[in-house]
Amino acid sequence: MNLKQSFLIAIILGFIGLAAWEMYWRSKPDYYKANLEDDRYLWAEHRAKVESATDKDIVIIGSSRTAFDFNTHVWEETQGIKPINLATDGKPPLVFFEDIVENTNFNGTLILGITPLLCFSPGVEQRNLEAKIWVNHYHNQTYAQKLGFWVSKPLERHLVMLTSSELEFYNDLDLKSLLKTIHITTEERPDNRFKLLKFSANDEDRNLMMFPLMVTKPEFAEKVQNVWNSFLPHIPDYEIIKDGIPTVLKKYEVAAKKFQERGGKLILIRHKAENGWNKHTKRILPKSMVWDKFVQQMNCPAYHFENYDFMSKPTLPDWSHMNAEDSKxxxxxxxxxxxxxNLLQKTN
Incomplete structure (x- = not known):
């Protein structure tokens, strides 16, 4: 057999192997869907829209609750304007808020979704650093990076085996994630890894949509709840961390004041959390000591889920995020x- 024939056989076998791998994961549509990865590249594409946004436009920032709980398509159908969705899974909104205030002239409506533990706890500085990576990527991205993202889009849209995330979910399909599932457990070395499963897919407007199995298979949702339970009880009480909170609140206040002085409208949304999560929020960041002071300092309209029936009505499968139908x-x-x-104007 000559070298040319060997090369051809290797290509054919490689193609058959990839096809079989893709078909295997396509056989699990409840768990995996082909979609654009919600990474810094897709976020940057939407961040660019803020540069030309007017005072009639709306920008949404916040962490995963905001990304899950709002659906920009329904928003557009209801009001007539599609918001620019800059909500980010697993990252606090402060860095993104400061970026919009300091690096744009945007003076429209800014919807700021609040998850207290990810916004006000002094221990989220590492998450802020991760957010800065995204912001820096937007401002410094090269033409080669833009071209690479453009080329990768068709592949990500159609190949399930490319499912991955910068958050490194335990069930991602990239090689790095698959290798991480291999772990030798012994009595001396128990398996205490953080095993957060990916339980959603995003569309190209960056709406996060929970997989239906989170509702139809409670045992799957319980796996996510168990991850929350693995760290929430260990976060220190308010009395231990309280001295660091005013500094965090002040950063939000400074950005809010500058945004409002140039004519921007700010609206705060405190999304629902079930008791399994919220009991820890109340212990760590009591409403009267943190949220109420935050609203006063921000000097803008605020909506808390405990004050409105429609905000507290949905049942959250994982205690923290809405399923796709409830989000609509x-x-x-x-x-x-x-x-x-009179905080928004209907245009349709």
Whole structure:
């Protein structure tokens, strides 16, 4: 057999292997879907829209609750304007808020979704550093990086085996994630790894949509709940961390004041959390000591899920995020409430 034939056989076998690998993961549609990875590249594409946004436009920032709980398509159907969705899974909104205030002239409406433990706890500095990586990528991205993202889009849209995330979910399909699932457990070396499963897929407007199995298979949702339970009880009480909170609140206040002085409108949204999560929030960041002071300092309209039936009505499968259908109902109700309160203008 000559070298040319060997090379051809290797290509054919490689193609068959990749096809079999892809078909295997496609046989699990409840767990995996082909979609653009919600990474710094996709975020940067949407961040660029803020540069030309007007005072009529809306920008949404926040962490994963905001990304799951709002649906920008329903928002557009209800109000007539599609928001620019800059919510980020696993990252606090402060760095993104400061970026918009300091590096753009945007003076429209900014929706700031709040997850207290990811916004106000002094221990989230590492998450802020990760957010800065995204912001720095947007401002410093090269033409080669833009071209690479453009080339990768068709592949990500159609190949399930490319499922991955910068957050490194335990069930991602990239080689690095698969290798991490291999672990030798002994009595001296127990398996105490952080095993957060990916339980959603995003569309190209960066709406995070929870997989239906989180509702239909409670045992899967319980695996996610167990991850929250693995660290929430160990976060220190308010009395231990309280001295660091005013500094965090002040950073938000400074950005808010500058944004409002140039005509921007800011609206705070405190999304629902079930008791399994919220009991820890109340222990770590009591509402009267943190949220109430935060709202006062920000000097803007604020909506807390405990004050509105439509905000507290959905049941959250993992205690922290809405399923895809509830997010549509929630978005419509909230947009109508903001229109009713003259904070948004209906254009359709």
């Amino acid at each position: 109902t929630y978005t419509k109700a909230l947009v109508n409430k903001l229109i009713e309160d």
